[in-house]
Amino acid sequence: MSSPTIPQAVYVFEAPVRLWHWVHTFSFLTLAATGYLIAHPLPSIGGEASDHFLMGNLRLIHFVAAWFFAVGFAVRIYWALVGNRYAREIFYLPVWRGAWWKGLFHEMAYYLFLTREQPPFLGHNPLAQTAMFFLNTLMTLFMIATGFALYSEGLGPGSWADRAFGWVLPLVGGGEATQNWHELGMWIMLAFAIIHIYMAVRADIFGRQSSVSAMIGGWRSFRR
Amino acid sequence: MSTEPTFYEILRRQGITRRKFLKFCSLTAASLGLAPEFAGTIAHALETKPRVPVIWLHGLECTCCTESFIRSGHPLAADVILSMISLDYDDTLMAAAGYQAEEILEQTIAKHDGNYILACEGNPPLNEEGMYCIQAGRPYVEKLRRMAAHSKAIIAWGTCASWGCVQAAKPNPTRATPIHKVVTDKPVIKVPGCPPIAEVMTGVITYILTFDRLPELDRLGRPKMFYGRRLHDKCYRRAHFDAGQFVERFDDEGARKGYCLYKMGCKGPTTHNACSTMEWNGGLSWPVKSGHGCLGCAEEDFWDRGSFYTPTTNLNVPGGVEVTADQVGKVIAGAAAAGVAAHATVSVVSRLVRGGKGRDEGGSSNE
Numbered sequence: 001m002s003s004p005t006i007p008q009a010v011y012v013f014e015a016p017v018r019l020w021h022w023v024h025t026f027s028f029l030t031l032a033a034t035g036y037l038i039a040h041p042l043p044s045i046g047g048e049a050s051d052h053f054l055m056g057n058l059r060l061i062h063f064v065a066a067w068f069f070a071v072g073f074a075v076r077i078y079w080a081l082v083g084n085r086y087a088r089e090i091f092y093l094p095v096w097r098g099a100w101w102k103g104l105f106h107e108m109a110y111y112l113f114l115t116r117e118q119p120p121f122l123g124h125n126p127l128a129q130t131a132m133f134f135l136n137t138l139m140t141l142f143m144i145a146t147g148f149a150l151y152s153e154g155l156g157p158g159s160w161a162d163r164a165f166g167w168v169l170p171l172v173g174g175g176e177a178t179q180n181w182h183e184l185g186m187w188i189m190l191a192f193a194i195i196h197i198y199m200a201v202r203a204d205i206f207g208r209q210s211s212v213s214a215m216i217g218g219w220r221s222f223r224r
Numbered sequence: 225m226s227t228e229p230t231f232y233e234i235l236r237r238q239g240i241t242r243r244k245f246l247k248f249c250s251l252t253a254a255s256l257g258l259a260p261e262f263a264g265t266i267a268h269a270l271e272t273k274p275r276v277p278v279i280w281l282h283g284l285e286c287t288c289c290t291e292s293f294i295r296s297g298h299p300l301a302a303d304v305i306l307s308m309i310s311l312d313y314d315d316t317l318m319a320a321a322g323y324q325a326e327e328i329l330e331q332t333i334a335k336h337d338g339n340y341i342l343a344c345e346g347n348p349p350l351n352e353e354g355m356y357c358i359q360a361g362r363p364y365v366e367k368l369r370r371m372a373a374h375s376k377a378i379i380a381w382g383t384c385a386s387w388g389c390v391q392a393a394k395p396n397p398t399r400a401t402p403i404h405k406v407v408t409d410k411p412v413i414k415v416p417g418c419p420p421i422a423e424v425m426t427g428v429i430t431y432i433l434t435f436d437r438l439p440e441l442d443r444l445g446r447p448k449m450f451y452g453r454r455l456h457d458k459c460y461r462r463a464h465f466d467a468g469q470f471v472e473r474f475d476d477e478g479a480r481k482g483y484c485l486y487k488m489g490c491k492g493p494t495t496h497n498a499c500s501t502m503e504w505n506g507g508l509s510w511p512v513k514s515g516h517g518c519l520g521c522a523e524e525d526f527w528d529r530g531s532f533y534t535p536t537t538n539l540n541v542p543g544g545v546e547v548t549a550d551q552v553g554k555v556i557a558g559a560a561a562a563g564v565a566a567h568a569t570v571s572v573v574s575r576l577v578r579g580g581k582g583r584d585e586g587g588s589s590n591e
Contacts, residue, residue, distance in 0.1 A: 039536055039550075041487060044470040044478050054468030111567070113574060153494075157442060157452040170443055173540065174524050175454070175494030180539050180549045187553025191560035198564040206571060 009221040010122050012086045012214055016079045021215055023072040024140075028193070030065035031143075032186050034058045039183055063151065070144045086123040090132045100126050120209050120222055128199065135192035139185055146172065146182040228274030231308050231433075235270075245270075248299060252430050255298045255423055255502075257449050262434075269434040270308070276433050277340040279332055279371055280314035283364045284357050284391045284400050285346025289382040290316050292419035296426040297506035304426050308433055312340075315359075326360045329367075333374045341432065342375035344368065344385045348406055349398035356398040365406065372407040377438055379413045379428060380404065386414035386446075387524040394528050394544065404445065411438055414445045416497075418521035423502055424450045444524075446496065455492035455518055458500040461485070479515060489533035490517025497522040 013021070037058050045052055080088045094100045107127035109115045124132060149168035152161035153175055172178040203211040214220040229237075235245055249270065250263040282290075294301045294317075299308070311317065313328045320328065332340055349356035354363030372378060380403040383389040391400040404412040415428055428447055431439045439447040456462065464470070465484040472478060472487060486493065492500070495518050499510040511518050517533070520526040530538035530546060538546050 041470055044472055045468050049463040049467040049469060052467035056466035153454055157448055176529055176537060184549035184553055187556050191557045194560045194564055
């Protein structure tokens with residue numbers, strides 16, 4: 001479609017996508033905070049061991065949030081299959097399309113202030129799609145795989161987690177290495193979240209298409 | 225019927241009563257974590273099976289595996305060596321020396337081809353065609369390959385044979401290589417630890433002898449019965465970890481009260497071994513019980529992962545740069561925040577320069 005025929009508003013983000021977005025957001029924040037405190041525990045507390053369960057509770061919250069994170073992502077993958085075309089965008093990069101590459105370089109030029117022209121995109125622009133694919137979709141898979149692999153060490157050999165994810169541990173280089181890379185994954189996702197929120201807010205202020213409200217109501221509106 | 229005497233025959237010859245023999249079988253079954261009825265299975269196996277010939281080789285190592293092994297309490301190492309197995313060759317324990325000793329190897333191949341257990345302590349260096357470890361005038365790696373080719377199975381004693389250990393630490397000048405990377409056509413049972421626990425070592429041998437098969441191994445080739453769980457899962461200080469009670473310094477109140485050593489870098493949460501259940505020297509103590517964190521000596525590359533005294537260790541990125549996930553992560557997240565702040569500033573300034581002329585231009589769509 002070309003510029004003059006762009007409608008006032010398009011229904012881009014369907015309800016399951018929006019729901020996942022916010023489940024993903026809040027489960028990630030919970031996981032990041034509790035995960036950091038598991039790797040770097042709070043100052044030691046006194047008294048009897050039987051009176052406290054601080055690390056135990058932090059771990060419990062981490063595991064519950066992990067289930068929201070993982071099941072949410074599983075539902076999101078299902079919705080990519082049955083949802084609208086925009087629901088599929090974060091799962092692939094159309095590298096075989098010349099126009100996509102053109103759009104990618106144009107977006108780079110735009111964010112480097114080399115051009116003020118920003119063609120409208122209904123879903124993600126190619127730069128946003130690339131960042132989303134590597135730093136969110138693939139990182140989410142990595143965090144789920146390494147997370148359940150570490151979880152399997154607690155459940156023990158022969159457990160479902162061991163059978164499904166135990167193979168990840170030797171692949172990464174053992175439990176200690178998996179813990180370290182799992183923590184680095186959190187930092188990468190946090191950096192992505194910072195840039196993602198900035199881009200979304202900035203698009204609302206400077207851009208011509210709605211961004212933050214689109215992830216709440218689902219409709220992306222375009223302004224002249 | 226084999227001409228080799230059985231375990232039981234030799235015990236009786238040494239004046240051990242049947243009652244004592246059965247007690248030994250029950251103890252061994254218990255130490256292997258088997259149900260009580262297996263005591264009978266063990267007794268039957270020891271009564272009927274000939275002693276297993278074992279060849280014990282030493283490559284690059286410190287002999288701490290042997291030192292540990294000879295201190296086994298259940299079963300006693302003396303019982304294992306003199307009665308259960310036929311330890312035909314062991315550089316450090318045998319009486320024979322020189323040509324006489326080396327002859328035993330050829331005799332074993334001739335007599336027990338494909339039927340003996342090859343126990344390897346230490347590993348072979350592969351650089352300079354193995355010249356960094358010479359035994360009887362030839363590189364150790366040649367001896368290892370020859371003995372492995374005719375063996376039934378291989379036990380890789382300790383972290384040296386299992387993972388490489390300190391002689392394989394970066395940059396590994398002699399290219400010390402664990403057994404499973406040198407011998408790929410025989411089953412290799414890894415019994416890691418520096419050294420492994422004595423009762424784990426004798427337990428593995430007893431299992432092989434009793435059931436005439438190798439114990440069930442995990443993905444990395446370690447016997448599940450001893451390496452299935454992390455130290456952390458069975459640690460007697462685990463309650464303090466769950467409560468959030470940690471030793472912060474080796475001389476603080478928490479250290480005196482026996483709090484969790486996680487913050488002092490204890491590697492129990494990622495180390496698979498039986499220390500926290502079987503303990504050392506006949507159940508006397510183990511590192512955490514003595515007030516020091518686990519170093520993770522039974523895990524691969526434990527010597528190359530950075531500090532023994534911090535919970536988070538090096539990422540081991542290619543190129544040998546020593547950084548932790550936190551150091552890298554804080555730079556990444558900090559750069560993202562700084563980049564966002566800079567980009568926002570430029571965006572606002574560029575808009576002001578344009579005289580606050582509203583939104584960016586549309587242009588043609590790519591959709």
